[in-house]
Amino acid sequence: MTTPTAVEAIDLVKRFGETTAVDGVSFTVPEGTVLGLLGPNGAGKTTTVRMLTTLSVPTSGSARVAGYDVVANPEEVRHSMGLTGQAATVDELLTARENLWLIGRLAGLPKELIKPASDDLLDRFSLTDAAHRIVKTYSGGMRRRLDLAVSLIAAPPVLFLDEPTTGLDPRSRNDLWEVLRGLVADGTTLVLTTQYLEEADQLCDDIVVVDKGKVIAHGTPTQLKDQAGRASVVLTIADFADLSRAEELVRSVMPEVYAEPGARRLTAPAEGLSDMTRIGTIIAEAGIGVDDLGLQRPSLDDVFLHLTGHRAEEGSSEESDGASGSSVGSGDSGGTRRSGRSGPSGGSGTETEFEGAIR
Ligand SMILES: Nc1ncnc2c1ncn2[C@@H]1O[C@H](COP(=O)(O)OP(=O)(O)OP(=O)(O)O)[C@@H](O)[C@H]1O
Numbered sequence: 001m002t003t004p005t006a007v008e009a010i011d012l013v014k015r016f017g018e019t020t021a022v023d024g025v026s027f028t029v030p031e032g033t034v035l036g037l038l039g040p041n042g043a044g045k046t047t048t049v050r051m052l053t054t055l056s057v058p059t060s061g062s063a064r065v066a067g068y069d070v071v072a073n074p075e076e077v078r079h080s081m082g083l084t085g086q087a088a089t090v091d092e093l094l095t096a097r098e099n100l101w102l103i104g105r106l107a108g109l110p111k112e113l114i115k116p117a118s119d120d121l122l123d124r125f126s127l128t129d130a131a132h133r134i135v136k137t138y139s140g141g142m143r144r145r146l147d148l149a150v151s152l153i154a155a156p157p158v159l160f161l162d163e164p165t166t167g168l169d170p171r172s173r174n175d176l177w178e179v180l181r182g183l184v185a186d187g188t189t190l191v192l193t194t195q196y197l198e199e200a201d202q203l204c205d206d207i208v209v210v211d212k213g214k215v216i217a218h219g220t221p222t223q224l225k226d227q228a229g230r231a232s233v234v235l236t237i238a239d240f241a242d243l244s245r246a247e248e249l250v251r252s253v254m255p256e257v258y259a260e261p262g263a264r265r266l267t268a269p270a271e272g273l274s275d276m277t278r279i280g281t282i283i284a285e286a287g288i289g290v291d292d293l294g295l296q297r298p299s300l301d302d303v304f305l306h307l308t309g310h311r312a313e314e315g316s317s318e319e320s321d322g323a324s325g326s327s328v329g330s331g332d333s334g335g336t337r338r339s340g341r342s343g344p345s346g347g348s349g350t351e352t353e354f355e356g357a358i359r
């Protein structure tokens with residue numbers, strides 16, 4: 001009675017020279033569910049997706065998609081899946097309809113099926129009115145929707161999405177989530193990567209948190225939140241000069257404390273109101289000025305903090321790239337990648353297998 005497995009990764013490893021981009025990643029995705037690979041820049045998300053989608057050969061380990069081995073049966077794997085890559089893949093000089101036609105033909109779809117399939121996708125992604133405009137004139141959100149539509153033309157049972165909503169405004173992001181929920185309701189299995197904790201929370205049945213190529217946590221959104229404690233007391237100090245003294249005081253009454261100097265903020269996983277009162281009292285008695293004190297339900301952001309010891313946005317220098325939303329933009333181990341979210345992934349191009357072959 002167990003649900004069949006749609007995607008299985010077993011101890012996947014990928015090395016590029018000295019760099020180990022993916023370092024023993026394993027997970028299983030039951031059919032009709034959504035798995036999120038959550039992690040900061042350079043965590044190895046794209047590299048994992050590339051191995052699962054046959055664009056890159058694992059250094060070691062194995063993986064199966066729809067029952068087919070990605071190394072032994074790449075052709076079958078490709079027929080069972082769709083991929084929306086991190087960088088846009090649609091042709092800017094063609095219209096939406098032409099892009100769908102082109103990819104439909106490349107996927108070997110009979111001509112008479114492409115028109116109705118295109119109509120359906122254009123409708124589903126609210127692109128019908130723009131269907132005859134060249135993509136160059138589209139907004140970022142429209143392009144992203146078309147990217148997705150194109151990867152769905154052959155109605156794959158398994159869909160891989162590499163950061164599907166990065167760069168989208170909150171409204172477009174919400175719209176896209178709705179579309180993705182619709183796909184899942186129709187039985188599609190999704191594997192998506194994201195830096196957005198909220199996105200993982202909203203969409204995923206299961207989340208694999210990766211950092212530096214390794215799985216650092218795995219569970220449902222609720223399980224991960226439970227790991228981080230039931231709630232946190234968050235204290236914002238008025239004067240930066242008092243921060244380390246405040247941190248010591250809080251540490252004397254709480255088992256765990258995290259400091260974010262830039263925000264003059266201390267966070268302590270807590271049981272409830274009594275912890276907040278305790279912290280408030282000890283800080284007030286020390287004569288330390290407070291901007292804000294509150295009790296917060298754990299978010300996935302707190303989970304990340306709990307797991308890695310740093311808050312998600314930290315690491316790329318404070319608010320330097322103006323990124324919006326709650327993103328995992330932690331420091332990158334390699335130091336070669338930018339924190340901006342607009343460029344394509346993939347690094348120096350030491351690997352070219354199949355690059356662009358499925359476009
Ligand atoms: N073709 C390549 N050649 C050499 N190194 C690479 C290559 N592709 C990726 N890497 C390195 O592997 C690591 C993981 O990269 P990957 O693109 O998988 O991360 P990511 O989690 O997708 O990050 P992002 O959120 O920025 O897209 C990085 O250190 C990256 O520089």
Ligand SMILES: [Mg+2]
Nearest residue numbers: 045046086345
């Ligand atoms: Mg990536």
